[in-house]
Amino acid sequence: MPYFTRLILFLFCLVALVESRKPKRRRWTGQLEMPKPSHLYKKNLDVTKIHKGKPQPLLRVEDHDFSMRPAFGGPAIPVGVDVQVESLDSISEVDMDFTMTLYLRHYWKDERLAFPSTNNKSMTFDGRLVKKIWVPDVFFVHSKRSFTHDTTTDNIMLRVFPDGHVLYSMRITVTAMCNMDFSHFPLDSQTCSLELESYAYTDEDLMLYWKNGDESLKTDEKISLSQFLIQKFHTTSRLAFYSSTGWYNRLYINFTLRRHIFFFLLQTYFPATLMVMLSWVSFWIDRRAVPARVSLGITTVLTMSTIITGVNASMPRVSYIKAVDIYLWVSFVFVFLSVLEYAAVNYLTTVQERKERKLREKFPCTCGMLHSRTMMLDGSYTESEANSLAGYPRSHILTEEERQDKIVVHLAVSNESNSSRKKGLLKGQMGLRIFQNTHAIDKYSRLIFPASYIFFNLIYWSVFS
Numbered sequence: 001m002p003y004f005t006r007l008i009l010f011l012f013c014l015v016a017l018v019e020s021r022k023p024k025r026r027r028w029t030g031q032l033e034m035p036k037p038s039h040l041y042k043k044n045l046d047v048t049k050i051h052k053g054k055p056q057p058l059l060r061v062e063d064h065d066f067s068m069r070p071a072f073g074g075p076a077i078p079v080g081v082d083v084q085v086e087s088l089d090s091i092s093e094v095d096m097d098f099t100m101t102l103y104l105r106h107y108w109k110d111e112r113l114a115f116p117s118t119n120n121k122s123m124t125f126d127g128r129l130v131k132k133i134w135v136p137d138v139f140f141v142h143s144k145r146s147f148t149h150d151t152t153t154d155n156i157m158l159r160v161f162p163d164g165h166v167l168y169s170m171r172i173t174v175t176a177m178c179n180m181d182f183s184h185f186p187l188d189s190q191t192c193s194l195e196l197e198s199y200a201y202t203d204e205d206l207m208l209y210w211k212n213g214d215e216s217l218k219t220d221e222k223i224s225l226s227q228f229l230i231q232k233f234h235t236t237s238r239l240a241f242y243s244s245t246g247w248y249n250r251l252y253i254n255f256t257l258r259r260h261i262f263f264f265l266l267q268t269y270f271p272a273t274l275m276v277m278l279s280w281v282s283f284w285i286d287r288r289a290v291p292a293r294v295s296l297g298i299t300t301v302l303t304m305s306t307i308i309t310g311v312n313a314s315m316p317r318v319s320y321i322k323a324v325d326i327y328l329w330v331s332f333v334f335v336f337l338s339v340l341e342y343a344a345v346n347y348l349t350t351v352q353e354r355k356e357r358k359l360r361e362k363f364p365c366t367c368g369m370l371h372s373r374t375m376m377l378d379g380s381y382t383e384s385e386a387n388s389l390a391g392y393p394r395s396h397i398l399t400e401e402e403r404q405d406k407i408v409v410h411l412a413v414s415n416e417s418n419s420s421r422k423k424g425l426l427k428g429q430m431g432l433r434i435f436q437n438t439h440a441i442d443k444y445s446r447l448i449f450p451a452s453y454i455f456f457n458l459i460y461w462s463v464f465s
Contacts, residue, residue, distance in 0.1 A: 059113055059115060059123075059129075059160065060112070060115075061129075061132050061133060066112070066132065066133045066134045067134070068134070069134055069201065069205060069206065070108070070109065070110040070111065070112065070134065071111075076203060076204055076205055076206055076207040077108060077109075077205070077206055077207070078108065078207045078209060079106055079107065079108045079136045079138075079198075079206055079207065079208055079209075080106070080107035080108070080209060080210070080211030080216075081104070081105065081106055081107075081138070081196065081208060081209070081210060081211060081216065081251055082105050082107075082210070082211045082212060082216035082217070082218075083102050083103065083104055083105070083216065083217050083218070083253060084102060084103040084105075084217075084218045084219070084220075085100060085101075085102045085217070085218070085219040085220065085223065085233070085253075086101045086102055086103060086171075086220055087100070087101045087220065087223060088100050088223050088225060088230065088255075089101060089173070090225075091178075091190075091192075091225060091227070091228060091257065093180065093182070093185075093314070093315060093316060094314070094315070094316050096177060096178055096179065096180050096316060097144055097175055097176060097177050097178055098175070098176060098178050098192050099173065099174070099175045100173070100174055100175075100176070100194060101171070101172070101173045102171075102172060102174070102194075103169060103170070103171055103172075104138070104169070104170055104171075104172055104196075105167065105168065105169040106135070106136050106138065106166075106167070106168040106169075107165070107166070107167055107168075107211055108136065108165075108166055108168075109163070109164050109165050109166070110133070110134065110164050110166055111164040112164070113133065113160050113164050113166060114162060114163055114164035115160070115162055116162070117162040120162055121162075122159050122160060122161045122162070123159070123160050124157065124158070124159045124160075125157075125158040125159075125160070126153065126154065126156060126157065126158070127153075127154040127156035127158075129158050130156060130158055130168070133158075135168055136168070136198060136201075136206065136208075137198055137199045137200050137201065138196050138197070138198055138199075138208070139196075139197065139198075139199045140174050140176055140194065140195065140196060141176075141195035141196070141197050141240075141250065142176050142177040142195060143174055143175065143176045143177075144175045144176065144177060145174070145175040146172060146173065146174035146175065146176075147172070147173060148170050148171065148172055149171045149172070149173065155170060155171035156168075156169070156170045157169045157170070174194065176192075176194050176195075178190065178192035178193070180192075182315065182316070182318055182320075182322050183320055183321070183322060183323065184322075184323045184464055185259075185315070185322045185323055185324055186259050186261060186264040186268075186323070186324055187259070187261060187323055187464045187465055188258075188259055188323075189231070189256060189257065189258045189259070190228075190256070190257045190259075191254060191255070191256045191257075192254070192255060192257070193252045193253065193254050193255075194252070194253040195250055195251070195252055195253075196208065196250070196251040196252075196253075197240060197248050197249065197250045197251070198248055198249065201248075202245065202246040202247055202248055203239065203246075203247045203248060203249050204246075206249070207249055208237070208249035208250070208251055209237065209249070209251075210235050210237060210251060213235070214234060214235055216235060217233055217234070217235045217253060219233050225257070226260075227259055227260055227263065228257040228258065228259055228260065229257065229258045229259075229260060230255060230256075230257060231255075231256040231257065231258055232255065232256050233253070233254070233255045234254050234255075235251065235252065235253060235254070236251075236252040236254060237249065237250065237251050237252065238250060238252075264324070268307065268311055268324060268327075268328070269327065271303075271307055272304065272307055272327065272328055272331040273331070275300045275303050275304050275307070275331065275335060276300075276331050276334045276335055276453060278296070278300055279296070279297065279300040279334065279335045279338035279339075280338065280445075280446070280449055280450065281296060282296050282297060282338055282341075282342055283338070283341070283442045283445045283446045283449070284442075284446070287342075287345050287346065287349055287439050287442065288349075290346065293342045294339075294342070297335075297338060297339035297342060298339070300335045300338070301332075301335050301336060301339060304328070304331060304332045304335050305332070307328060308325075308328045308329070308332065311324055311328065312325075323460075323464045326460070327460060330456055330460075334449065334452075334453055337449075338445075338449065341441060341442075341445050344441060345439045345441050345442060348439065348441070349439060
């Protein structure tokens with residue numbers, strides 16, 4: 001290579017080296033840059049990082065067979081349980097069940113999950129780790145439907161402590177059976193139970209117990225139901241025996257409910273009582289007003305039938321008599337007896353009028369014009385008084401012409417002489433007309449029916465309340 005060419009290359013390399021070592025100038029942006037604190041550049045220690053060649057996971061999940069319970073072959077592993085009731089959603093009398101949302105927590109120790117820790121802090125995981133380790137197989141006895149909430153993620157929490165203690169919590173909604181007794185409905189109290197039990201492990205492998213006794217069950221103060229008053233929650237436990245598999249520990253969440261009576265007073269008891277009282281109105285109606293009394297009786301009977309049908313439609317078809325059935329059917333009997341009462345009054349009145357008609361046919365002097373004139377006096381005079389005022393005795397028989405003449409004269413004279421007397425007695429006769437046209441059965445019914453119904457109510461409310 002010529003000397004001149006080598007010199008040019010040397011100079012070019014020298015210039016490039018000088019330019020590379022010069023400080024670069026930043027472009028002006030109009031903002032001042034503040035110096036960053038030095039502690040931000042300090043990196044936190046990532047304890048979850050697994051270095052190549054030296055795998056050291058925190059939980060040695062792959063080193064053990066978690067399909068077996070902890071301390072397999074030894075004594076039963078104790079599993080503590082506590083529950084926090086979030087809501088009591090519904091009580092169904094027709095299906096005889098209840099729906100409850102709760103937080104179910106389990107406590108046990110699994111030394112296979114122990115890990116070294118300098119600060120003795122626990123680690124919290126979600127539901128993904130639950131599928132890799134052993135957890136108690138607790139289920140709800142007599143459960144119809146249940147599910148674990150999964151919005152926005154599975155509501156499952158797993159907390160592991162350095163010594164191997166585990167806290168397993170999940171949020172569950174369960175619908176379970178409740179055997180209800182409606183013999184005192186709607187004045188009843190119901191006691192329902194939610195039962196927890198291990199499905200596979202007997203008491204020789206797993207021992208379920210309430211972690212803090214009665215304090216293991218906690219409830220939200222805002223829990224309320226529309227038809228019930230929650231009186232108390234309490235816990236119990238006992239052994240359950242199955243002939244094929246053995247003895248199991250079973251935990252009970254018991255709660256007592258008392259039904260609100262005011263709703264049924266407005267919807268059932270008050271309407272039934274008013275219908276019974278309305279049926280008594282027929283006792284004060286004239287016995288000759290057949291359409292009024294019959295229509296009133298039929299209306300009250302049909303209304304009572306509707307009330308009974310409406311109450312039974314919302315209740316299960318039990319084989320025993322409920323308290324509300326006793327009240328409604330006794331009220332129905334009172335209404336029905338009021339209809340039968342008028343049937344008896346009408347029949348006896350018909351028999352009495354038939355006898356009077358036969359009696360008048362035996363005595364012609366009391367028939368014909370005389371009877372019609374006497375009836376025109378609106379009951380002010382009897383037939384014997386009219387005969388005596390006409391001037392002839394009952395035994396004396398006159399011809400038709402003479403009898404009519406004397407009656408006409410008698411009516412003219414009596415109207416002039418007794419006009420002042422009739423004016424004075426007119427108001428009294430109008431007030432007594434109802435009682436004069438009332439049958440004796442109606443008079444007794446006005447007292448007997450209300451007194452009997454009041455006596456029944458006293459006995460009913462003293463027994464069932």
